[in-house]
Amino acid sequence: MQEKKSNEINIELPEEIAEGVYSNLAIITHSHSEFVLDFVRIMPNVAQAKVKSRVILTPQHAKRLMMALRDNIKRYEDSFGTIQDIDGGVPPFPMGYSGPTGQA
Numbered sequence: 001m002q003e004k005k006s007n008e009i010n011i012e013l014p015e016e017i018a019e020g021v022y023s024n025l026a027i028i029t030h031s032h033s034e035f036v037l038d039f040v041r042i043m044p045n046v047a048q049a050k051v052k053s054r055v056i057l058t059p060q061h062a063k064r065l066m067m068a069l070r071d072n073i074k075r076y077e078d079s080f081g082t083i084q085d086i087d088g089g090v091p092p093f094p095m096g097y098s099g100p101t102g103q104a
Helices: 059-080
Strands: 025-030 035-041 050-057
Touching: 035 059, 050 059
Parallel strands: none
Antiparallel strands: 025 035, 035 050
16 A cells, blocks of 8 residues: 655545636735635626636735746747737726627
């Protein structure tokens, strides 16, 4: 029988969490002791949206997340090419997607 290393963590991923939640907007707020990341799904031509997921982090973990995202984006771009910025790097708030509207 193989002995487990003391620094390994067994992480469980429940099925309902493994499916993930789609988000096309993140709102980030903070206080002196925490960062709050609200992930929102905005639908075309709908003026109201709901937060689909909220993650609360310590400032230290928020910084680690930023560094991990930076590293993963670099590795992604090394493999697949540069991710194109929108309008000089700051995407507009996506309230009114272009495209046809539904008719009933």
